[in-house]
Amino acid sequence: MTNLTDVADLTGKMGAAEMKAGLDLSIFGEKLSGQSGILDLMNDIGEAVALRPDLLALGGGNPAAIPEMQALWRKSAAEFFADGAAFDKALVCYDAPQGDPAFLDAFARLFAERFGLPITSKNVAVVSGAQLGAFGLLNLLAGRTRDGRRRKILIPASPEYVGYADMGVEPDLFVACPAKITFPNPDNPQIFKYVVDFDAVERAVSENDVAAILVSRPTNPSGNVLRREELERLDALAVRIGAWLIVDSAYGGPFPGIVEDERELDSVFWGRRTILTFSLSKIGLPGLRTGFVVASEEIVERLAAITAIVGLANGSLGQRIAKPFFESGEILRASREIVRPYYSRRRAAAVALLFDELRRVGVDGRLHASEGAFFLWLWTPALTSGSKTLYRNLKERGVLAIPGDEFFYGLDESAKIGDGEGERDPIFEAHRRQMLRISFSGAESVVERGFRIIAETLAETVDADARRSR
Numbered sequence: 185m186t187n188l189t190d191v192a193d194l195t196g197k198m199g200a201a202e203m204k205a206g207l208d209l210s211i212f213g214e215k216l217s218g219q220s221g222i223l224d225l226m227n228d229i230g231e232a233v234a235l236r237p238d239l240l241a242l243g244g245g246n247p248a249a250i251p252e253m254q255a256l257w258r259k260s261a262a263e264f265f266a267d268g269a270a271f272d273k274a275l276v277c278y279d280a281p282q283g284d285p286a287f288l289d290a291f292a293r294l295f296a297e298r299f300g301l302p303i304t305s306k307n308v309a310v311v312s313g314a315q316l317g318a319f320g321l322l323n324l325l326a327g328r329t330r331d332g333r334r335r336k337i338l339i340p341a342s343p344e345y346v347g348y349a350d351m352g353v354e355p356d357l358f359v360a361c362p363a364k365i366t367f368p369n370p371d372n373p374q375i376f377k378y379v380v381d382f383d384a385v386e387r388a389v390s391e392n393d394v395a396a397i398l399v400s401r402p403t404n405p406s407g408n409v410l411r412r413e414e415l416e417r418l419d420a421l422a423v424r425i426g427a428w429l430i431v432d433s434a435y436g437g438p439f440p441g442i443v444e445d446e447r448e449l450d451s452v453f454w455g456r457r458t459i460l461t462f463s464l465s466k467i468g469l470p471g472l473r474t475g476f477v478v479a480s481e482e483i484v485e486r487l488a489a490i491t492a493i494v495g496l497a498n499g500s501l502g503q504r505i506a507k508p509f510f511e512s513g514e515i516l517r518a519s520r521e522i523v524r525p526y527y528s529r530r531r532a533a534a535v536a537l538l539f540d541e542l543r544r545v546g547v548d549g550r551l552h553a554s555e556g557a558f559f560l561w562l563w564t565p566a567l568t569s570g571s572k573t574l575y576r577n578l579k580e581r582g583v584l585a586i587p588g589d590e591f592f593y594g595l596d597e598s599a600k601i602g603d604g605e606g607e608r609d610p611i612f613e614a615h616r617r618q619m620l621r622i623s624f625s626g627a628e629s630v631v632e633r634g635f636r637i638i639a640e641t642l643a644e645t646v647d648a649d650a651r652r653s654r
């Protein structure tokens with residue numbers, strides 16, 4: 185096979201190594217093509233799937249393959265592929281950048297009729313995955329403006345989804361406030377829960393020009409579900425400062441419904457300055473790269489304009505396969521009757537198993553209250569060498585889980601947040617280096633073996649840390 189270097193020898197043109205060394209990058213190029221937490225994470229997932237099937241993959245955001253859900257998607261895909269006219273229309277033509285009008289209509293009707301959202305198809309944009317939607321949205325709203333301001337995205341309760349961390353076309357897009365660590369059940373110090381520290385948030389908005397407040401709900405990585413009253417206060421704050429509240433519902437209600445509290449499926453939060461993002465990924469179709477943004481008409485128009493420039497249109501297959509589910513409301517039924525109970529069962533088993541394993545090896549670990557999504561967020565206060573050390577030790581032993589550090593971005597840019605003079609809470613500072621995100625969406629046998637190895641590796645790492653500090 186001819187490789188680039190051979191071609192270079194033959195033609196006298198630049199070889200692969202020279203091409204790399206000689207790249208004179210733009211600021212945008214440097215920022216978006218450099219090292220990032222999400223790149224490492226996605227490479228790890230890709231490697232595990234394609235090259236190292238022996239690795240126990242408890243790292244990435246892949247959803248579970250739920251047989252009933254897969255059967256529904258396969259049936260819908262088969263019907264679409266069998267319909268020659270629909271197939272030709274959908275796959276031989278580009279969609280409009282905002283999405284297929286019939287799909288947008290079905291989506292908006294469902295949200296308006298079932299949940300009372302005051303929206304039409306003009307308020308819905310299809311995006312090539314919620315990830316790309318967030319990229320457009322965050323850079324649309326925040327960054328430098330014509331009049332010289334530097335507008336920020338405020339993370340009200342750090343840690344937050346690592347996938348946002350490097351999205352800014354400009355540097356320092358985020359300002360983050362440490363979440364307050366609480367223990368909801370006084371009798372159980374092993375379960376903690378993050379809540380928004382509104383004093384810190386007020387300080388952040390007084391010191392920064394905030395364009396949008398951003399939360400994933402349920403939160404990746406912690407599985408936290410911000411309470412409705414927290415959302416209402418954040419929305420009121422957004423109204424007061426002329427910002428937006430972006431609620432990333434990749435795991436939440438009304439679909440895919442990976443939440444413990446069933447009431448989350450009965451209504452959809454919609455405040456005065458809310459933007460909602462959704463995805464087909466966690467309901468079982470990450471390969472279709474289809475996500476949705478529900479927002480004001482102007483934001484939707486502008487997102488569609490970005491889609492035209494960066495990608496012309498979105499892939500049409502996801503919209504076509506999912507459309508009947510939105511037309512009939514089946515997406516809501518499947519979320520309530522298939523997806524939510526499935527993850528609820530897996531969650532209970534995972535939490536019990538992890539605590540059993542930790543007890544067996546004698547490690548004091550704490551878990552964030554697992555209210556949604558499909559990760560356990562493990563805090564080991566004795567892990568003084570940090571989560572990256574643990575991650576490397578785990579990888580050597582054939583387990584992939586995600587070190588927590590990368591989820592705590594935006595905090596360094598907010599040095600003044602804290603107690604007055606920029607002091608940081610020492611417990612939170614230690615906490616952010618002691619976290620591990622463990623997925624429980626994989627096959628049960630993988631989870632069982634993986635959890636055992638995690639507990640044993642954690643015990644060894646913590647022992648080594650204790651010996652070092654003696």
Ligand SMILES: Cc1ncc(COP(=O)(O)O)c(C=O)c1O
Nearest residue numbers: 245313314315400404434463465
């Ligand atoms: C919180 C959150 N938002 C968005 C995404 C991106 O989803 P999509 O596959 O639709 O791009 C993910 C994926 O893991 C996620 O965890």
